[in-house]
Amino acid sequence: MTTEKTKKTDRAGRPVARVVRDRDAALCLAGVVISGFGTSALWLASGVWVKDLTGSDGLAALCMLAMWAPTLAGPLLGTLADRTRRKPLLIGASLLMAALLLTLCAVDPPHVLWLLYAVLCVYGAAGVVHDAAESALIATAVDRSLHGDFNGLRMTANEGVKLLAPLAGAGLYAAYGGPGVALLDALTFLLAAVVYAFLRVPADRPVPPAGSRRARTVEGARFLWSHPGLRPLVRAGGATMLCAGLSGALVHAVVDDLGHSPAYAGVLYAVQGAGSVTVGVLAGPALRRVGARRFAAYGIALLAAAVALRAVPSDPLAWACSAAIGAGLPTILIATLTAVQRATPGPLLGRVTATANTLVFAPNVLGLAAGAALVELVGHRLPLAALGCALAATAATLWHADPAHPEPAASGTPSDGSPT
Secondary structure, eight states: OOSHHHHHHHHSSOHHHHHHHSHHHHHHHHHHHHHHHHHHHHHHHHHHHHHHHHOOHHHHHHHHHHHHGGGGGHHHHHHHHHHSOHHHHHHHHHHHHHHHHHGGGGOOSGGGHHHHHHHHHHHHHHHHHHHHHHHHHHHHHSOGGGHHHHHHHHHHHHHHHHHHHHHHHHHHHHHHOHHHHHHHHHHHHHHHHHHHHTOOOOOOOOOOOOSOHHHHHHHHHHHHHHOTTTHHHHHHHHHHHHHHHHHHHTHHHHHHHHTOOTTHHHHHHHHHHHHHHHHHHHHHHHHHHHOHHHHHHHHHHHHHHHHHHTTSOOHHHHHHHHHHHHHHHHHHHHHHHHHHHHHSOGGGHHHHHHHHHHHHHHHHHHHHHHHHHHHHHHOSHHHHHHHHHHHHHHHHHHHTSOTTSOOOOSSSSOOTTOOO
16 A cells, blocks of 8 residues: 555554554464464473373474474465455364364373374364464455554563463463363364454355476466575575574573573573564564565574573573564564565565575474484584574675665555455
8 A cells, every 4th residue: 555644554553553453463473372272282281192102202203393394385384364254264274273282182192192192293283274364364464554553462462471371371280280281282272263254255256276296386386485584584584594593503502501490591582582572572673674574684693692602601692682583583484474475466475485485494493303413512612603694694695685686565456366
């Protein structure tokens, strides 16, 4: 929208107030917070649950793998968000997960753990579809001028929830065991379905499928990689998350170097979460001021300095670096998602979003695995310095990426043919 009224709205008001005043934006944000609370609680409790049942650290770690593995099928799962009406899809996915989570009340002896892993795998797949449909819905249900503010506040909400939900999950698990946490998560999905039902969006008519299933699946990846504004962001996002995974695997070595017990890592994570909460509030105005690529480049540069300085054994510096990592890391995620929403035609939004999430987040899993092996071989100081240099180079490539091609604009006409 390019009217004078939109331009005034784009400049006026604080991000939180602007999103909350927009009915659909506020409802979408509420759905994210509600379902995210239950998800964060389950992520913690599922591993503890398996550990208590089996005594195996390896089986407990498989819970995280079961939830992350479906991300690799993002391009395929994203087609559901483009071939189905998105509001009913969000409601249906939420109701499906609520029903599946109730089956976890049957999990008790170790020989039925397969049910827990199966539910977690479906949970991860439903999350991929849910994120793709939600992003596509937001692109049209939320005013275009609010996309950056919404995505920043979504990051703030997610990080804020991560500070509270694990405590609630741990308390529920201690009192009622795994079924208590599963019931909490099921309840949050039911509430999210109710919230999504109140969205006022026009009935969408998905474009009839054309071509083979394989061609439709790769169409999102083809669009993403051929777009001069999106390609640099996705490439930088994958590189950043790979480095973040490597750095995250070294955090316990950092804590050891500081002379603290392993539990001190929780303090550093809490400080990191506070940094993410802060940058999420500032993301909307920053995106409008400097654009997606430079916003991400500034954040990655801050992340580079913080990761490298973590090699210095100093408590005040460790706190400062954790806050800086929390502030720097989300910038590339917010910038990429906002750019995808602005630049992608509506009929492709589900596949493009899911593909972008796969390309950005899958390297994080590889980084965590590689970092765990690396720290045993060479310690943490040299890898942290090297990661700082790699991140600085990533920021530089974003700064100079395709200057002849403008990045997706902050305002303009909505995506062509956007279904909702």
